[in-house]
Amino acid sequence: MTPTCTPTxxxxxxxxxxxxxxxxxxxxxGLRSEAFGTAQDFLSSKRPDAPSCLVLDVRLxxxxxxxxxxxxxxxxxQLPIIFVTGHGDIPMTVRAMKSGAVEFLTxxxxxxxxxxxxxxALDRDRxxxxxxxxxxxxxxxxxxxxxxxxxxxxxxxQACSISK
Amino acid sequence: xxxxxxxxTNRRGNWDxxxxxxxxxxxxxxxxxxxxxxxxxxxxxxxLTAVNEELTREVLERQRAEEGLRKSEAYLAExxxxxxxxxxASIPATGEIRYFxxxxxxxxxxxxxxxxxxxxxxxxxxxxxxxxxxxxxxxKAGRENAEFELDYRIIHPGGEIRDIHVVGHPGxxxxxxxxxxxxxxxxxxxxxxxxxxxxxxxxxxxxxxxxxxxxxxAWAPATGEITYCxxxxxxxLxxxxxxxxPRFETFFxxxxxxxxxxxxxxxxxxxxxxxxxxVDDRIILPGGEIRDVHVVGHPVxxxxxxxxxxxxxxxxxxxxxxxxxxxERLRQAQADLAHVNRxxxxxxxxxxxxxxxxxxxxxxxxxxxxxxxWLARDQPxxxxxxxxxxxxxxxxxxxxxxxxxxxxxFKKGAPEHELVDLNDVIxxxxxxxxxxxxQHHISFxxxxxxxxxxxxxxxxxxxxxxxxxxxxxxxxxxxVDEKREVVLKSQRAESQHIMVSVSDTGMGLPPQREDQxxxxxxxTKPHGTGMGLRICRSIVESHGGRLWAADxxxxxxxxxxxxxxxxxxxx
Numbered sequence: 001m002t003p004t005c006t007p008t009x010x011x012x013x014x015x016x017x018x019x020x021x022x023x024x025x026x027x028x029x030g031l032r033s034e035a036f037g038t039a040q041d042f043l044s045s046k047r048p049d050a051p052s053c054l055v056l057d058v059r060l061x062x063x064x065x066x067x068x069x070x071x072x073x074x075x076x077x078q079l080p081i082i083f084v085t086g087h088g089d090i091p092m093t094v095r096a097m098k099s100g101a102v103e104f105l106t107x108x109x110x111x112x113x114x115x116x117x118x119x120x121a122l123d124r125d126r127x128x129x130x131x132x133x134x135x136x137x138x139x140x141x142x143x144x145x146x147x148x149x150x151x152x153x154x155x156x157x158q159a160c161s162i163s164k
Numbered sequence: 165x166x167x168x169x170x171x172x173t174n175r176r177g178n179w180d181x182x183x184x185x186x187x188x189x190x191x192x193x194x195x196x197x198x199x200x201x202x203x204x205x206x207x208x209x210x211x212l213t214a215v216n217e218e219l220t221r222e223v224l225e226r227q228r229a230e231e232g233l234r235k236s237e238a239y240l241a242e243x244x245x246x247x248x249x250x251x252x253a254s255i256p257a258t259g260e261i262r263y264f265x266x267x268x269x270x271x272x273x274x275x276x277x278x279x280x281x282x283x284x285x286x287x288x289x290x291x292x293x294x295x296x297x298x299x300x301x302x303x304k305a306g307r308e309n310a311e312f313e314l315d316y317r318i319i320h321p322g323g324e325i326r327d328i329h330v331v332g333h334p335g336x337x338x339x340x341x342x343x344x345x346x347x348x349x350x351x352x353x354x355x356x357x358x359x360x361x362x363x364x365x366x367x368x369x370x371x372x373x374x375x376x377x378x379x380x381x382a383w384a385p386a387t388g389e390i391t392y393c394x395x396x397x398x399x400x401l402x403x404x405x406x407x408x409x410p411r412f413e414t415f416f417x418x419x420x421x422x423x424x425x426x427x428x429x430x431x432x433x434x435x436x437x438x439x440x441x442x443v444d445d446r447i448i449l450p451g452g453e454i455r456d457v458h459v460v461g462h463p464v465x466x467x468x469x470x471x472x473x474x475x476x477x478x479x480x481x482x483x484x485x486x487x488x489x490x491x492e493r494l495r496q497a498q499a500d501l502a503h504v505n506r507x508x509x510x511x512x513x514x515x516x517x518x519x520x521x522x523x524x525x526x527x528x529x530x531x532x533x534x535x536x537x538w539l540a541r542d543q544p545x546x547x548x549x550x551x552x553x554x555x556x557x558x559x560x561x562x563x564x565x566x567x568x569x570x571x572x573x574f575k576k577g578a579p580e581h582e583l584v585d586l587n588d589v590i591x592x593x594x595x596x597x598x599x600x601x602x603q604h605h606i607s608f609x610x611x612x613x614x615x616x617x618x619x620x621x622x623x624x625x626x627x628x629x630x631x632x633x634x635x636x637x638x639x640x641x642x643x644v645d646e647k648r649e650v651v652l653k654s655q656r657a658e659s660q661h662i663m664v665s666v667s668d669t670g671m672g673l674p675p676q677r678e679d680q681x682x683x684x685x686x687x688t689k690p691h692g693t694g695m696g697l698r699i700c701r702s703i704v705e706s707h708g709g710r711l712w713a714a715d716x717x718x719x720x721x722x723x724x725x726x727x728x729x730x731x732x733x734x735x
Contacts, residue, residue: 014602015523017559021530024552028537059519059602086519086526086599107526111533 005050007122011035012042012065013057013084018107022055022084025111031118037061039068051129053102053121055114058085058092066092069099078128080121084109241266248351253335255344256302259283262344271328271351273320291317291325302332302345309334309342315352327356370395377480383461384473385435388412391473400457400480402449420446420454431461438463438471444481456485496578498702503576505699506628509635510573516599520566528559569596572624573631579622579706586619586626586662586727587612590652593630597638606638606648613655617729619662621707626727629700629711633666633723636696640670640721660729661709667722672715681713700725 009031013019019035026033036042038061042054058065069081083096083104093104102124103117244250250268254261264280272289274281290298294316305312312332317325332347373379379397383390390409398405401418419427423445434441440462447455461476510517535552538545569592594608601608619626634650641648649669657663673681682697697711704711704725711725 015527017524017527017555017562018530020555021527021534021559024548024555025530025534025537028534028548028552059599061602061605061607064605086522087515107522108529109526111530111537114530 006032007051008048009033011055039063051122051125053080055082080124082117250349253344253346271349289318327353379478382473382475418447456482502699506573519599524559524563528556531555583618584621584623587616589626589630597634604642609651611653619727619729625703629703632696632700637668640668644670657726661726662729663726665722665724669720673721
């Protein structure tokens with residue numbers, strides 16, 4: 001597998017300690033990850049051409065996790081999301097799951113629960129990509145279509161999110 | 165014997181006296197008589213000469229006496245002038261002034277060229293308020309053949325008022341009848357003024373002593389005598405001024421028995437070392453009332469360096485002591501209230517505080533799991549495991565810090581004073597309230613001055629002020645749709661104060677009630693106690709600073725407070 005095809009787990013949590021711990025856990029199971037303190041930081045990053053998912057904290061400065069999930073959905077960005085929160089209540093969980101979240105975990109969570117959820121999310125993303133045939137054949141190392149390069153998030157989405 | 169003489173003509177035709185025997189006898193008689201006469205003339209002349217000499221001497225003596233008298237009169241006049249004392253003689257009944265010395269004219273303001281005034285004219289010059297008094301005294305003395313002596317005022321033609329002391333003595337005839345008064349008038353204006361000024365300054369001093377409850381005293385340890393004791397001293401110590409200065413032993417008995425040994429020791433040492441002393445003690449008044457006094461003594465030494473006496477003050481500090489005790493009680497109540505406010509505020513923040521503690525715990529658990537995974541590998545990756553363990557340490561430390569901060573705020577104790585960096589206080593409270601702010605999508609922005617001087621104060625109380633103000637700002641923005649931001653600024657302000665402002669973009673101060681927000685029990689929240697801002701203000705003021713609020717343009721409000729830098733906080 002080329003590096004671009006390596007699955008990537010995005011982590012958005014405003015707490016640096018929590019970010020570091022999740023990244024550490026993912027590293028211990030060989031998963032590549034990128035972490036951000038805010039949704040805005042995440043949006044200004046490059047989107048890789050590889051299966052990916054998002055571990056999203058509900059409580060964030062600026063736009064909160066649940067709103068961000070809706071914004072992604074509204075903008076047509078299909079990125080499987082696993083929510084983590086310090087104190088989740090049932091209505092919040094229901095809302096997140098209804099909007100298509102893969103899992104809703106309460107901190108502190110069991111490590112295996114998170115890893116299972118991530119695997120599930122990555123599988124879901126792979127399936128989405130295959131279905132839309134958007135992604136190049138990852139098995140073909142020679143494939144270098146313009147689309148295959150790292151992309152940014154849709155411009156209209158960025159503009160709309162950041163203005164918030 | 166008869167003398168017989170004849171005249172005859174001699175040969176030359178001249179007449180010769182022819183003496184007879186009788187004639188001769190007569191002649192001898194005449195001669196004798198002549199000689200006798202001569203002797204008497206000589207004798208008389210001698211007598212006359214002696215008388216003449218006597219007279220001349222007498223004249224000279226008189227001249228000398230007159231000269232002496234003149235001199236002595238001049239001396240007297242000079243003495244009168246120097247002592248402002250005039251002498252006079254007068255018969256008030258007839259209105260006649262018989263004698264009026266030169267100085268009398270000067271003292272009473274009459275012109276010597278106008279001659280001696282009459283008694284009525286003189287009375288006209290006397291101050292109207294004193295006229296009756298003088299007339300009565302003179303009349304009474306006249307009736308009783310007695311002396312009189314009094315002070316009155318006289319008005320000089322220029323309008324100047326002089327104080328006069330008059331003494332009159334009745335002059336009696338050999339038969340004992342009243343003839344006239346002789347006496348003196350003394351100009352005592354200067355003395356009166358000096359006396360008045362002394363009296364006034366004594367009055368001021370007495371007033372000052374009375375107002376400040378401070379008495380002054382002098383005490384000679386050698387004799388044990390209290391040599392001076394001001395009126396206020398008597399009052400404070402509960403002694404009767406009519407009883408004279410109390411003995412030292414009497415005074416000492418008034419000291420509270422618990423204080424006596426200490427005071428005795430202090431006084432003994434001060435006497436031995438001839439040194440200043442300053443003591444606080446309690447005085448028990450005869451009625452049982454207890455007074456707190458503050459005594460300061462200063463040694464007075466003789467030129468040879470021996471201790472003559474102590475002079476000093478005695479201040480009644482009872483009211484001040486009571487006020488201090490009252491103040492202390494109030495301060496305690498305030499501290500209790502502040503504590504209640506902290507606990508209440510913390511109660512409101514429980515959810516977000518729990519979240520703050522939960523974060524590092526969650527991170528630690530995840531890190532521990534990762535660590536275990538690195539170790540559980542077929543080839544354990546110790547480097548990664550160590551890195552994970554290090555993160556656990558960090559997370560655990562962070563959790564402990566948060567808990568300790570919470571505990572500190574919950575702590576109930578007397579305010580402690582230490583050097584506090586207000587920037588630290590602001591940053592700590594941002595960390596503390598981060599969760600609460602996040603929950604309401606509120607962000608913090610800081611503009612903190614670098615190298616901010618520290619302030620002297622109670623860290624927990626200052627944190628409480630910052631916490632309260634930030635919570636107020638968060639509350640004000642909960643229902644605002646636009647940008648939600650708390651801006652925290654620190655800067656140097658005038659006269660070595662530090663100013664901190666906490667601004668929000670919320671709904672602003674309640675209109676027309678800007679001044680009331682600091683009042684006790686003023687609240688806009690359904691469950692608010694209305695004590696938060698009130699307590700903040702009292703904390704800031706107890707640190708010698710000021711707290712106020714103002715509306716921001718276009719939105720929101722600012723709370724500002726100042727604290728003096730490095731200065732002793734006012735209690």
